[in-house]
Amino acid sequence: MAKTIIDELIEAGEYVLPGTTACPGCGSTLALRYVLKALGKDTILVIPACCASVYQAIYPKSAINVIIYNVAFASAAAVASGIRQALDFRGYEDVNVVVWGGDGGIVDIGFATVSGAAERNENIFVICYDNEAYMNTGIQRSGSTPPGARTTTTPLGKIVGFKKPMPFLMLLHGIPYVATGNVAYPLDLYEKVKRAKDIKGFKYIHIFSPCPPGWRYDDSKTVEVGKLAVETGYWILWEGRNVNGRIDIKLSPPSRPYLDPAKRKPIEEFLKYQGRFRGFTEESVKRLREWIDFQWNLLKSFLGTK
Amino acid sequence: MVLRDVITGNDAAAWGARLSKVEVIAAYPITPQTTIVEKLSEWVDKGEMKAKFIAVESEHSAMSAIIGASAAGARAFTATSSHGLLYMYEMVAWAAGARTPVVMAVVNRALGPPWNIWSELTDVLMTRDTGWIQFWASNNQEVLDSIIQAYKVAEDRHVLLPAIVSLEGFVLSHTSMPVIIHDEEKVDEYLPQYNPPHYIVNPKLSEPFAYGNILFPWDYAKVRLSIQKAMDNAAEVIKKAAMEFREIFGHWHGDLIKEEYTDGAELLIITMGTVAEEAEAVVEQLRNNGMKVGCVKVRVFRPFPKKEIAKIANEVSKIIVIDRDISFGWDGILAGEVKATLHDFNVDTPVITKIMGIGGDDILPEHIEAAVKEVYK
Numbered sequence: 001m002a003k004t005i006i007d008e009l010i011e012a013g014e015y016v017l018p019g020t021t022a023c024p025g026c027g028s029t030l031a032l033r034y035v036l037k038a039l040g041k042d043t044i045l046v047i048p049a050c051c052a053s054v055y056q057a058i059y060p061k062s063a064i065n066v067i068i069y070n071v072a073f074a075s076a077a078a079v080a081s082g083i084r085q086a087l088d089f090r091g092y093e094d095v096n097v098v099v100w101g102g103d104g105g106i107v108d109i110g111f112a113t114v115s116g117a118a119e120r121n122e123n124i125f126v127i128c129y130d131n132e133a134y135m136n137t138g139i140q141r142s143g144s145t146p147p148g149a150r151t152t153t154t155p156l157g158k159i160v161g162f163k164k165p166m167p168f169l170m171l172l173h174g175i176p177y178v179a180t181g182n183v184a185y186p187l188d189l190y191e192k193v194k195r196a197k198d199i200k201g202f203k204y205i206h207i208f209s210p211c212p213p214g215w216r217y218d219d220s221k222t223v224e225v226g227k228l229a230v231e232t233g234y235w236i237l238w239e240g241r242n243v244n245g246r247i248d249i250k251l252s253p254p255s256r257p258y259l260d261p262a263k264r265k266p267i268e269e270f271l272k273y274q275g276r277f278r279g280f281t282e283e284s285v286k287r288l289r290e291w292i293d294f295q296w297n298l299l300k301s302f303l304g305t306k
Numbered sequence: 307m308v309l310r311d312v313i314t315g316n317d318a319a320a321w322g323a324r325l326s327k328v329e330v331i332a333a334y335p336i337t338p339q340t341t342i343v344e345k346l347s348e349w350v351d352k353g354e355m356k357a358k359f360i361a362v363e364s365e366h367s368a369m370s371a372i373i374g375a376s377a378a379g380a381r382a383f384t385a386t387s388s389h390g391l392l393y394m395y396e397m398v399a400w401a402a403g404a405r406t407p408v409v410m411a412v413v414n415r416a417l418g419p420p421w422n423i424w425s426e427l428t429d430v431l432m433t434r435d436t437g438w439i440q441f442w443a444s445n446n447q448e449v450l451d452s453i454i455q456a457y458k459v460a461e462d463r464h465v466l467l468p469a470i471v472s473l474e475g476f477v478l479s480h481t482s483m484p485v486i487i488h489d490e491e492k493v494d495e496y497l498p499q500y501n502p503p504h505y506i507v508n509p510k511l512s513e514p515f516a517y518g519n520i521l522f523p524w525d526y527a528k529v530r531l532s533i534q535k536a537m538d539n540a541a542e543v544i545k546k547a548a549m550e551f552r553e554i555f556g557h558w559h560g561d562l563i564k565e566e567y568t569d570g571a572e573l574l575i576i577t578m579g580t581v582a583e584e585a586e587a588v589v590e591q592l593r594n595n596g597m598k599v600g601c602v603k604v605r606v607f608r609p610f611p612k613k614e615i616a617k618i619a620n621e622v623s624k625i626i627v628i629d630r631d632i633s634f635g636w637d638g639i640l641a642g643e644v645k646a647t648l649h650d651f652n653v654d655t656p657v658i659t660k661i662m663g664i665g666g667d668d669i670l671p672e673h674i675e676a677a678v679k680e681v682y683k
Contacts, residue, residue, distance in 0.1 A: 043509065062515065075373075113367050
């Protein structure tokens with residue numbers, strides 16, 4: 001019988017072991033599980049301050065079965081650049097150097113560092129698990145928080161701005177590979193990481209990572225929340241490559257039906273699941289719809305350049 | 307082959323890094339440091355130096371990148387100045403905590419506002435409590451020699467701490483002096499290739515482990531205590547490194563300190579950097595005029611040469627500390643350290659602070675002489 005992708009996933013082994021100190025239903029550990037299955041053991045995770053600096057477990061133990069180098073908040077992509085250059089100098093070019101950080105460390109405070117490493121086209125991965133706020137410090141708003149979401153610094157759900165369109169910003173760096181992922185679609189994520197692994201240069205992957213305590217939903221519903229994000233068109237799964245100066249962008253299979261707005265579920269379906277949107281207003285729904293349109297229009301403009 | 311050349315302090319710093327065979331360099335430009343990294347990138351691009359040069363987007367990233375490079379087993383180098391140093395401050399502390407034996411040349415420059423690009427020592431002295439070894443150069447030869455010695459000390463198994471080599475902006479950085487550029491093979495003999503310790507970050511060489519994950523206070527305190535012990539060890543390692551350097555290359559800039567005319571001195575000047583070299587010249591002249599004056603150059607500020615200073619201080623009747631820096635609300639920074647040292651060793655010699663040359667104002671021999679004459683009665 002031919003090997004299926006499920007066989008492959010099982011054979012890949014486990015790198016996220018029992019014993020993490022993550023919250024029940026954590027989207028980030030789930031995403032990391034599939035990312036590491038794709039990357040394998042010759043991988044160094046560079047982790048800035050984020051949930052992963054805590055859920056990897058407390059000294060002298062580690063629940064993640066690859067080398068982890070913990071670093072300061074804004075520094076990860078630069079530390080990873082240094083590790084990469086040193087390994088290359090020593091002839092270990094086949095080791096994956098991977099920044100694994102939250103939206104705070106990648107989209108906000110670490111943005112300049114990520115941008116710099118991307119501009120230099122360092123041969124590293126930067127992977128952001130986006131739980132849409134500073135969860136590790138207690139749910140403060142980040143540049144990746146959607147309009148209208150309640151956080152401890154927007155306690156009444158004040159609309160501050162759009163969510164920073166990070167994957168698009170990275171695409172415009174002209175780097176070889178950009179993709180979005182979603183923990184509710186593990187095979188899509190696994191295959192993207194595997195494809196990226198064979199590409200030399202800077203790889204950016206942005207993963208939608210629902211957070212039960214931060215978003216206030218039942219911790220058995222992480223996958224449902226992830227799916228609704230795609231089905232409402234709020235989160236789009238795509239991958240983009242820069243080939244000979246041309247941006248080649250592809251809508252990933254789970255998101256393909258939702259190119260047609262008529263197929264999308266109403267955004268309210270996504271909102272009502274989550275306590276962070278409790279008592280959402282018409283204005284916040286309007287802003288979120290704008291955000292959805294903004295992303296799809298951006299994407300379509302790239303799709304249209306072919 | 308030994309080269310004799312007339313070069314700036316910045317070129318001497320670049321030569322120090324080149325002769326140390328650094329493998330990864332990450333840097334960001336800032337006046338007056340810029341020509342160090344220009345020189346290094348030129349050599350790397352021309353293939354005269356086998357190293358990776360990472361042109362990062364900030365000093366914070368420069369320090370981050372060399373921490374990563376060092377953790378992954380490379381000998382790593384950066385250079386900065388003033389605001390650049392302060393911008394990387396978080397990672398400066400991180401490098402010591404991570405026990406990465408990197409070396410950084412810092413061209414001392416005053417802090418803004420108002421903008422000032424000239425010499426003042428306050429920038430590096432603000433990193434006093436981070437766990438970095440600090441060398442202070444008095445001339446361009448010492449810049450070159452100290453960088454080589456700094457790697458020797460930093461990479462010692464009993465130390466494993468990062469080290470700064472300070473050189474003053476313009477006074478050294480842009481002033482040309484005769485410098486001997488040592489024979490490469492002799493430097494290799496003194497400073498063999500970096501042999502990284504067992505915890506190197508490389509899955510091909512070690513088991514999976516988590517470096518720097520969360521630690522409870524009782525374990526954290528042990529880790530921090532190990533830095534203090536490493537600093538204590540560094541004092542002896544620095545002395546040995548300086549001695550061995552003298553044996554091979556014939557150069558002596560002092561070890562933790564350098565003494566001039568301290569025998570029979572009644573008044574002692576204690577200072578650092580280029581002011582120390584100038585003070586030595588003034589002292590020599592005053593000695594010829596019959597004044598019993600001596601001078602101590604503090605070559606290494608961390609670990610602080612407490613024993614050495616206390617011993618000499620006990621034999622003189624007055625001390626002048628010249629500081630080209632200030633800790634606002636306290637004193638000259640070196641003076642504060644000297645006073646604390648004397649208290650520690652029950653030495654009651656009076657210490658007079660003279661703060662001079664702030665923001666690059668010239669410190670002329672007559673200024674030092676006037677300070678001596680005012681105190682020496």
